[in-house]
Amino acid sequence: MTVWFTVQLDDAPGSLARVATALADRGVNITGIVGVAEDTDGALMLTTSDPAATRDAFTGLGLPFEEHDPTGGMEPEAMTVGDLRPGAAGRGSLG
Numbered sequence: 001m002t003v004w005f006t007v008q009l010d011d012a013p014g015s016l017a018r019v020a021t022a023l024a025d026r027g028v029n030i031t032g033i034v035g036v037a038e039d040t041d042g043a044l045m046l047t048t049s050d051p052a053a054t055r056d057a058f059t060g061l062g063l064p065f066e067e068h069d070p071t072g073g074m075e076p077e078a079m080t081v082g083d084l085r086p087g088a089a090g091r092g093s094l095g
Helices: 016-023 053-060
Strands: 003-010 030-038 041-048 064-069
Touching: 003 030, 016 030, 016 041, 016 053, 041 053, 053 064
Parallel strands: none
Antiparallel strands: 003 041, 003 064, 030 041
């Protein structure tokens, strides 16, 4: 099953690179990605080739994340930063 992960990115150079490097170090491929930025807020929603290794990478970075069931009715292309923020109402979170 495909799992969408959502993470908040710091408003700093290299924050996306830090996430990508942590995944690459574990041999994880990013298979889908949606990013939204408004002012200084940034959210990244992605799918990967290995959800378990993705969880390990995010945990190793100390990066809070949420998981989403792709059948939960949220279409990534229609989302806003508010939809992607951890704890946003109306999302089907798996964990």
